[in-house]
Amino acid sequence: MLLRLFLVSRKVALLSDEPQSILGKPLLFPVQLNHVRFSPVKDQFANRFLMIGIPVGMRARYGNLLAIDDKRSFLAQATCWLTVDGERYLHRGDQDLDMRAKLDRYLLKENEDPSQWPYAYLLTVPRFFWWSRSVVTWWYLYNADRELDAMIMEINNSYDEKRNYFFRVERGENPIPATENGNTTEKQFLDDACTNRSASSQPKSTYYKGTWQKFIFASPFEKVDGAIANRFMDLAHGAPWKPNATLLNTNTLSPQGKVKMVTRITCCGTPLDPAQMGFSDPAQIVLRWTLPGVLTTPYIVLEALRIRWKGLMKMMEKTPVRSGSIGRHPTRAERQLEPFFRAYLAHCVSSSPDPVEVIYIPCRAFSDETIHMRSPPCSTESTSVRTVTIEVLDPPFYTRIANYSTAWEGLSTEMRATGQEADAGSQNIAVSDPELLEKILHGYLCGE
Incomplete structure (x- = not known):
């Protein structure tokens, strides 16, 4: 593997013959993360x-x-040192979709028009021989004028849970100097076949900013509240990179707006073009930057244990994910039991004498689909149909529900707020109209 890394040409080989117009080019960013906590x-x-x-x-x-x-194949990916594949981004799975298709699908789910952002650039931690520890991934979305217009941040916690945040960005206070803007209209081809035409972005500010609410249990020392304020550079900009440039600056805010933590990601030198790297550059990348990233997880665990043992902060119990987040990967038993719960709901709805509709949202760890179930008395012209939405938030729900004496006992228990310190209002299952759901289930039971 080591010999193949050095001896095989690193010249770009495209895996698609379709002509494309893209923004920016692949770059390797050796970075340093500085994390400072101010409170408590x-x-x-x-x-x-x-x-x-x-x-x-x-x-x-x-x-x-x-x-x-x-x-192309598992072997094709397994023989590469660094890989980026669409399967692990946004909604998990969908192996047949490429990154652009997954992005468009996600935007449609968010009731957004993908055509507003014809260009996008991704900043992430690549897999190293199928090992990955990417806490945050950033999607930079550009409008037709090639200016940064929106962002998607994928947050992955240590419990195999994730949440995707979409937000529009604002320009910073400082306009970009004309001397640093460079020739933003020039386009170049990244391959000899002239199929991938790359252009630089056209920023109007030296940095952009955006804020979103934190609805994920990101740390055992932090409650599920507050907000995240971001400030970031435009990575697809064609201007020369400067050492120690701050790529991203993230502030964690309390519900009162006080800064609790600051995370700064700094570029340690000029980003590297993989097609123009020297003979020894790959070894330096692996030894100096990739392997330290692999050791990040045990370092963070030791740091957390140090804080816990010294009694500096209280470690809180993990809460179920909130609506809109993606739970951990389901177990085999959870996958096998989910169709039975879905079939049970469908049978109850089909047996209801009233015009009702159940909108069932399976745990997002399973699927991103939404299932609509309507009773026989419903008609497309009816205006008196009552609707209840059921969203399963925690994957273990499917194994726990089978242990209750009745389905309603299990559902009524699982939908109660957990009262946990980190997120007192968290639930294992969210039901929009518990009374209607009880009526549907009891109507089925009485009919039997």
């Missing part, structure tokens, strides 16, 4: 790791160093 105690640490930026929609391979959306 003061604490700080720093570590370094490797991030990669790629134009969304590009499918290519750079020898055995980097594979981007390589869907």
